[in-house]
Amino acid sequence: YIGPVDGHDTDLLIDTLGTVGELKGPTLIHVVTRKGKGYEIAEEKADVWHGAKPFDIASGKFISGKKSHxxxxxxxxxxxxxxxKEDEKILGVTAAMPDGTGIGKFGKVFPERTFDVGMAEQHGVGxxxxLSIEGFKPVVxxxxxxxxxxYxxxxxxxxxxxxxVTFAMDRAGIVGEDGATHQGLYDISFxxxxxNMVIMAPKDENELRHMLKTSINHPGPSSLRYPRGAGLGVELDKEIKELEIGKGEVVKDGADLAIFAFGTxxxxxxxxxxxxxxxxxxVAVINARFAKPIDEDLVLEYARKTGCIVTTEEHAVQGGFGSAVLExxxxxxENIPVKTKCIGVPxxxxxxGAVGLIKKDMxxxxxxxxxxxxxxVSSESSSTTEGNRDKDSSGNGNKELKSGIKKPITFKQPVNG
Incomplete structure (x- = not known):
């Protein structure tokens, strides 16, 4: 054991590390630092300055960008x-992230119903x-x-x-600037x-409200995933309603292909x-709402209706929402000829990186x-045309859609399939 060592004394640190290099066996160096050292405003509120945004040096106030939702x-x-306020059984649990998760705000209103277990997610879940065994409704x-x-x-x-137990999973999807360790891309899969686990994701901040109530009142485990950042700016319903578990929403109908979209x-x-x-x-667009259980009735309906299903998710493709649809x-x-394409994180x-740039890149x-x-769609059309060439040599490469429209598939620019 060596220390405590002043972590702000560069010369001492260099000497200490040099000495340790000559020792044999495992060595523990105890280095003491102060977050925000030298900037009094940051020293006083270390938690606020954990991930500092652009700020005014004189006042210490963060510089906000354009007003967002x-x-x-x-x-x-x-x-x-x-x-x-309507249900005294609801409790909030966090693992040393009260501000990042929003539980801190809950704790200011209900301090006796808020529990911070420290940086120990395992203990928080246990x-x-x-708490749930004792009749409470914990939200982790x-x-x-x-x-x-x-896990x-x-x-x-x-x-x-x-x-x-309700798991409210913030930072689900691509988080961008927090880096590789914080990308929330695997929770659906694992x-x-x-x-018994129910998995849901809202299309916007209004649906988040309904899903939270649905999850809290569900008699078994459930997880609710939502992204970092601002919502879409939709109007929030005054009344919070419970959703039917396992049922999606047809946002837009269509006859040629159906996009089953999850969450964001x-x-x-x-x-x-x-x-x-x-x-x-x-094109039909379905707000899936649930990755487990998925709405098998809607999947079957649009498999029959369009013969072409595309899934989209802000999550790893392997084992995610698209995999659930394929299963x-x-x-x-019944033997339904249906073409499928799963779109997600490779x-x-x-x-x-910036969220927008990462999404564009992928x-x-x-x-x-x-x-x-x-x-x-074009490649599938070409395959069909090639397969039918012996039967109909007069084809011009046009794709006949289920809606009855005949239209050639063209591209404005080269596409990487």
Missing amino acids: PAYTNVFAETLIELA YAAA AIYSTFMQRA DQVAHDVCLMDLP LRTLP MVDPSMKTAGMLEEKGLS ALQDID DIVVEH KLDSEGMFETILSF
Whole structure:
């Protein structure tokens, strides 16, 4: 053991590290630092300056950008407070992230019903399980990426016993500037395998309110995933209602292909549908709402109706929402010819960067999905044309859509399928 060492004394640190290099065996160096050292404003409020934004040096006030819509985190916190005023059994649990998750706001209103277990997600989940056994309705507010730390407790302490614990997973999807460790891209995959778990994601901040109530009142474990940042600016319903679990919403009907969008992907999918319709395609957009259980009736309906299903999600493709749809199609007890395409995050480590740029790079924005889907539809059309060439040599390469429209597939620019 060496220390304590002043972490702000560069010369001392260099000497200490040099000495340690000559020692044999494991060595512990105890280095003491102060966050914000040298800037009094930051020293006084270390928690606020954990992830500092642009700020005015003289005043210490953060410089806000353009005015945006309410953040999902704030909508979650305010809704939780609203629901807790009507139900004294609702409790809030956080693992040293009261501000980041919004539980801090809840705690100011209900301090005796708020529990910060420290930086120990495993303990937080186990503690919530015990609270639920005693008849309470614990809401564990946690970042998507940190759910990985508590997987054993989620599986054994909550799902195995089918306990009513709500997991409010903030920062689900691409978080951008927080870097690779914080991208929330795996929760659907590792939670979907657990018996009794319900998985849902809202299309906007208004639906988040309804889903939170749905989750809290569900008699078993449930998880609610939503992104970092501002919502879409939609009007919030005054009355919070429970949704039917496992049922999606047809946002837009169509006859040629159906886009099943999960959570944040509903809005860009609607824009993509508009672009595709300019190409003559009749496109349905379904707000899936649930990744488990998925709405198998809607999947079957649009498999029959369109013969072409595309899934979109802000999550790893492997094992995610798209995989759930493919599994449902596999279990259908009738031979329906249906083409499928799953759009999501590829099998890569997503690094630091602006959210918009990352989505554009991975073709998860509306324009990128338009290119991907149009290329997919075009390739399927070409395959059909090649297969029928011996039967009909007079074909001109046009695709006959289920809506009865005949329109050639053209591209404004090269597309990487």
